[in-house]
Amino acid sequence: MSLSQDDVEKIAHLARLAVAPDEGAALSRDLSNILDLVAQMETVDTGGVEPMAHPLEMHQRLRPDEVTETDQRERYMSNAPQAENGLFLVPRVIE
Amino acid sequence: MQWETVIGLEIHTQLATNSKIFSGSPTAFGAEPNTQANLVDLAMPGVLPALNRRAVEFAVRFGRAIEAHVAERSVFERKNYFYPDLPKGYQISQAELPIVGRGHVEIVMDDGEVKTVGVTRAHLEEDAGKSLHEDFHGMTGIDLNRAGTPLLEIVSEPDMRSAKEAVAYARKIHQIVTYIGISDGNMQEGSFRCDANVSVRPKGQEELGTRTELKNINSFRFLERAINYEIERQIDLIEDGGRVVQETRLYDANKDETRSMRSKEEANDYRYFPDPDLLPVVIDQAFMDAVTADMPELPDVRRARFQAQYDLSPVDANILTATRATADYFEAVAEVSGDARIAANWVMGELAAALNKEGRDIEQSPVDAQALAGLLVRIRDNTISGKIAKQVFEAMWSGEGTADEVIEAKGLKQITDTGAIEALVDEVIAANPQQVDNYRNAEPEKRPKMIGFFVGQIMKKSQGKANPQQVNALLREKLGE
Numbered sequence: 218m219s220l221s222q223d224d225v226e227k228i229a230h231l232a233r234l235a236v237a238p239d240e241g242a243a244l245s246r247d248l249s250n251i252l253d254l255v256a257q258m259e260t261v262d263t264g265g266v267e268p269m270a271h272p273l274e275m276h277q278r279l280r281p282d283e284v285t286e287t288d289q290r291e292r293y294m295s296n297a298p299q300a301e302n303g304l305f306l307v308p309r310v311i312e
Numbered sequence: 313m314q315w316e317t318v319i320g321l322e323i324h325t326q327l328a329t330n331s332k333i334f335s336g337s338p339t340a341f342g343a344e345p346n347t348q349a350n351l352v353d354l355a356m357p358g359v360l361p362a363l364n365r366r367a368v369e370f371a372v373r374f375g376r377a378i379e380a381h382v383a384e385r386s387v388f389e390r391k392n393y394f395y396p397d398l399p400k401g402y403q404i405s406q407a408e409l410p411i412v413g414r415g416h417v418e419i420v421m422d423d424g425e426v427k428t429v430g431v432t433r434a435h436l437e438e439d440a441g442k443s444l445h446e447d448f449h450g451m452t453g454i455d456l457n458r459a460g461t462p463l464l465e466i467v468s469e470p471d472m473r474s475a476k477e478a479v480a481y482a483r484k485i486h487q488i489v490t491y492i493g494i495s496d497g498n499m500q501e502g503s504f505r506c507d508a509n510v511s512v513r514p515k516g517q518e519e520l521g522t523r524t525e526l527k528n529i530n531s532f533r534f535l536e537r538a539i540n541y542e543i544e545r546q547i548d549l550i551e552d553g554g555r556v557v558q559e560t561r562l563y564d565a566n567k568d569e570t571r572s573m574r575s576k577e578e579a580n581d582y583r584y585f586p587d588p589d590l591l592p593v594v595i596d597q598a599f600m601d602a603v604t605a606d607m608p609e610l611p612d613v614r615r616a617r618f619q620a621q622y623d624l625s626p627v628d629a630n631i632l633t634a635t636r637a638t639a640d641y642f643e644a645v646a647e648v649s650g651d652a653r654i655a656a657n658w659v660m661g662e663l664a665a666a667l668n669k670e671g672r673d674i675e676q677s678p679v680d681a682q683a684l685a686g687l688l689v690r691i692r693d694n695t696i697s698g699k700i701a702k703q704v705f706e707a708m709w710s711g712e713g714t715a716d717e718v719i720e721a722k723g724l725k726q727i728t729d730t731g732a733i734e735a736l737v738d739e740v741i742a743a744n745p746q747q748v749d750n751y752r753n754a755e756p757e758k759r760p761k762m763i764g765f766f767v768g769q770i771m772k773k774s775q776g777k778a779n780p781q782q783v784n785a786l787l788r789e790k791l792g793e
Contacts, residue, residue: 310452
């Protein structure tokens, strides 16, 4: 299976990765190789195997429903590039 | 052409936990921005989510309530998209293996028709923060207090065929989640949000039409209006030779219309995958048993019990169990006053009218259940008549005290002294010789109606305080011959 240059651009955009024009060809080759490996694995019959959600043979521990955190807004905000009136400011987003 | 509408709903209900689904931050509504957002909610590197047991219990409780299959093993996945109110760059949700599988609810339409609506699934996920677009000199303000608040997303089958059915279903789900105490259901505060998938097809056609999704509708009234508008729009479009485009539309309540949200074409490419930070959630028998033991009475069960225990009609039982708050209120009044019939009449009558007039919910009633019961006790022991009770109720409503205080302060105690009532009766008979003659000459079957005139006069003279039974008895005796 081979990925086109367009596919690579789309994937990069979804992941918000900047891909330089001269990297495109190499990336599409590498990603296609990975997909080939996946295609090879798909030929194995896994009908009786339960899909694995996590490599650890354990299940999720649960935390009691208790408030354990206190307000640390000023400290966290001092880390932000821009903040005002208790809000983090980011470049304008429009729906 | 005859058209058939097909509707499915996705309801996001906020779970009433104290802390967030994956962190120990509080979830209280209305706090100062970002004062309830910790390092996990801010998605700082190196933090790990820790799953809230209560959120899982609530999801399982819902599953039991709709007789759904609860998954022994469910898996959290990452739903990837970039938006600043979701600082991780993904929402933790459930996709392939949700905690609650197929279930169903019954809805009752106005004409009494009962319909079963399938629930496809319900899954746990975290809410996003809030973006504020005004007043930040070209920037967007972000409040992450809501980020990480636990949500249960309840997805229905496309089983509804009209806006009315969709509203009945949404109300039913609202009734269930508030009854079982897993959500406060507050729509103004966003604790219960509906998205509707709407499509139309020629009647008789098997294949579904192209659907549009109406987003973020926060009242039942708007839900009905938005769907009806959208049905009209789609039918007009198709009849004019156009095609419905699959898209997300926003309902504008001011203009009563839906309009397209500009969305990027890859917006739905979420690339779900199992979240490596979380292990599969396993619900064993002991967990299920504990949830079942904690399960509050369900609305349908309570309705049936009300009919049997309090001898209520199906219609009355339905009204009195419409919300858990109403049912709790009624039961408290019935118990304290010792008379379910009169309690039912007052809760559905005077109280409902007063609440309705001021647009209040029963939880905000200035007259609580104990106070109303106190009033009804005074009707039962003949301290006041039902009519005077309405006057007392009004005073209680405007904060003039308990029933006993109002009765005392206004001197409303019923006159039961036979001598005093007799004097009034004599006075009225003496003042109206013509009516007395008419009464005595009337045929016996017409008399009961005519006696009302005298009762009215006496009540007026006594300012409503004379005991009506005694007045009637004395009048009949004295008018008799």
